[in-house]
Amino acid sequence: MQAPTAHTKTKAKGQPTELGAAIRRRRKAMGQTLDQVAKATDLTTGFLSQVERGLSSPSLTSLMAIAAALQTSIEQLLSVPExxxxxxxxxxxxxxxxxxxxxxxxxxxxxxxxxxxxxxxxxxxxxxxxxxxxxxxxxxxxxxxxxxxxxxxxxxxxxxxxxxxxxxxxxxxxxxxxxxxxxxxxxxxxxxxxxxx
Known part of the structure; x- marks a missing residue:
């Protein structure tokens, strides 16, 4: 993958809805509730719900905690090769x-x-x-x-x-x-x- 240039930096846009959907799919596959993930990550249930619905995006640290609670990696959630x-x-x-x-x-x-x-x-x-x-x-x-x-x-x-x-x-x-x-x-x-x- 090429390093971002000034041009590509302005084009780098995330898809919080896709990330939220990936987190929701993984959480459901693990049989966990929002409340269980919230307790494991020290995040609020409301914030996690907003992340899953694409209304908020987590910080890198929070995403690491969410991935750990769901026994996966950030790379897997974001579909980025590890x-x-x-x-x-x-x-x-x-x-x-x-x-x-x-x-x-x-x-x-x-x-x-x-x-x-x-x-x-x-x-x-x-x-x-x-x-x-x-x-x-x-x-x-x-x-x-x-x-x-x-x-x-x-x-x-x-x-x-x-x-x-x-x-x-x-x-x-x-x-x-x-x-x-x-x-x-x-x-x-x-x-x-x-x-x-």
Missing amino acids: VFSEYVAKDARQTYSLGTRGRFYEKLGPGFAGALFHPQIVHRPPGHVSEKMCHGGEAFCYLLSGQLEYHLGDKVFILSPGDVIHHDTSVRHYSVVLGEVEAVELWVTTSPMAEAG
Whole structure:
């Protein structure tokens, strides 16, 4: 798959209804209720229902938790091939999107099955507000371009290109893309699947 260019980036649009339908099919195949998945993921039943109906799109972290609760992978839910490679050339990155608001991801790993670190480059449009999250693990973000307002517990940080934030994800956190250009963020996170499993 070719790396997204400036032209293809604007065309990268997700299909939240298709993702929601895939989650619903998997949940029903597993014989689980929305309430059971909500309890396993620390998400609300209402939010999960909206995701299944294509009215909301989950963050990558929430999608990882949903996939773990349904004993599957993000790649299977998104119909993205699950490829493990120690080396990823810049023009061979897999990309996928969540939602239809210009948010998409470039996979930089994992390099092998069972990896604990999940690196990716995240592209978010101006004004995008991430969902409020609190889960086990840690997150590292290096801001490549754009500007973020990052909320971590009671603290608020304004990140500019070159700034870094690295924190325990059990502290409630979310971020807002400031300004009129997209934010491009290099993230390395640990998977919540180890704790969910």
